[in-house]
Amino acid sequence: MVAGDAGRRPGQRTDRGAGPRQTWASLPWLVRSAVVWSACLVVIAAGFYLLAQITMLVTPLAIAVAATLFLAALLDPVQLALRRLRLPAALAALLTVLLLLGVLGGVGVLVWNMTASQFSELGEELGQGLERTRDFITSSLPVTDDQLDGLLNQLSQAVSQQEVDPVSSARTVTEAFGSALLALVLLFFLLKDGRGMWHWVLRRMTGPNRGVAAEAGRVGWRTLGSYSRGTMLIAGIDAVGIGLALVLLGVPLALPLALITFIGGFVPIIGATVAGAVAVLVALAANGPTTALLTLAAVIAVQQIEGNLLEPLVMKRQVRLHPVVILLAVTAGALIAGIAGAFVAVPIAAVTWRVIDSVQRQREAAATSSPPSAPPSPAEPEAEPEPGPEPGPAPKPA
Template sequence: MHEETTSIPTRGSIYTAHLRSSSAVAIQFIAVAAALWVLAWAVGEAWVIILPVVLALIACTVLWPPVRWLRGKGLAPAAAVAVVLLVAAGVVAGVIALVAPAIAEQSTQLAQQASAGVVQVRDWLGGPPLNISETQLNSAVTAINDRLNSSSTQIASGVFTGVGAATSALVTVFTALVVTFFLLKDGPRFVPWLRRVVGRPAAPHAAELLSRVWATLGGFIRTQALVSLVDAVLIGIGLVILGVPLAYALAIITFIGGFVPIVGAFVAGGLAVLVALVANGPVNALIVLGLILAVQQLEGNVLQPWLQSKSMNLHAVIVLLAVTFGASTFGVIGAFLAVPVAAAVAVALRYYGEQVAKRQLGGAVPAQRRAAATDE
């Protein structure tokens, strides 16, 4: 009787055990959070190096299929990469040469129509129901001019900052092109090299995980390019039929914006509606808005689920949060890279879940065997 009483745990011992386990979890959480903070700090410090590499990897997912095809035809690796890069550069230069004259021709007309639109807005503000007087409008304009004059130093420093950013962007693009060339040329050697350097037992996991991430990124970029192309073609045709200025440029912006899911389509569509409003009036702008909404419904309900069902398995809320976080942290480039990075993280988490499930099943089998042996 005494032994049964002493074997029952006291409330204090239960509280202590719970506190001990909670403390262990808290310490582990703090350690993981500190490690993530150090990793984020290291990425921020090395961002000038990491960014060209990431952009090069994304470019390689698009350019690798033609490079592989040329290498399969017997062309040397360096020559195959050079041909593909030259063709890609020619396509980009051709698109710019096709659109630039239209932009230069219609930008003056658009500026004149914008000035006329400002006059119309001013007349509307002076009429009913607002009835804002000319003196009030002039004082508002004067206040804006005074504010701009007082901020001239900040504006000038912003211009120099913009020049520095443009120079940094050129350096980043050049570095990304060089890295892309060597990744396409020597990429097939990377996985064998990784297996030799890492060694077992981590090498198979690293190789499999990188292969899955590569396949996911490639599928996402190619699928998003196809979806963006369909959106740009449909919206561009509609803008041309409606006589909206800069239709070709707006179609290209729509194509580029398609690589930033949700947010990119919203910004590109809003810009098209704004141009239509300034150039052709509110009725034309409403028609453009209806066209963009129809195309986006086609994209969201047909193209995206059909084409991206196998390339990327991410919920729309995850995509939106990733784009918001990327844009707020790293700006435009962060918004562009947010979804590929989120997709890569999702692939890593799924692979980790698979390995946990395998170990769980592997541990369950010996336990079942021990139970069977005990019964015998």
């Protein structure tokens, strides 16, 4: 017998793990909570970092897939309308893609034809506007001509020192063209066979998971469609309002500036701010500070009407996100994938939030609706379940 076991009764078990458990239990609850939450945050941060690294490796593919989903949700009503006319699925999808290309090409040709003649005039107006801006700065601010010239020279030298790598530029253009072509091909197949693909995925699931996944997919797709159509409508209203104000104020290149406003509307908060700043700068350089201030007032008025009146009416409540979430999503998307990432970050965040909320609601409804099963009586043995069909999807919660 070992000397350490002399005082132990036969059959008595030694708890070798009592030391660490007692040490953990003796810690204050605040320290234990901090340790647990810190470990969870480290795991979540590592997962996000790994996902970001993978996304950066396949950035063109990720951008193409995100753009495809966005365009498919936007054009899905058009494709369904063509299917109601008894057109085949392939023909309806092809006509929808051709309609998209026709609209984009028509807008591009219209903008070019209406603004190509203004570029030569804009050069002279910008020169005169810059001279007026220079006089305004030196007369109203404590800045001399020599200081302003030195600042401009430093800025021009910093810009000229930035070397342009032709190989990197060619690679970027090739990746952009390839992503656009891939997005168009994926868009055709998603419009043609998207519902069949989703049903194939659902058939691979069993039990209550099928119902949860089906409802989450419906909610996510509905959210993406509402977001895409609502964002396009709001961006169009902003572009029309600001473009009309620029025309009335006599600002040159009003149509391209309205187009920039429309594109910037797809990046909430940041896109509208940048587009408005570009319009104010063009007005300042071309027509002077008075027109620039009037342009700034028009931009602020249109954005306030859009944010406080139109967005609550057009956007559904379940699509809207808090401004803090929007800023974080846009910043993260821009850091990961540049301008394209900023475009797709907000719809991805909206869809992810709605899917998580839908899954949580269904699980809570299932937990409250299913009573706990009573144990079988000792006198009556538990009956074996009768064979029957496989249970279908879970009912949609109210």
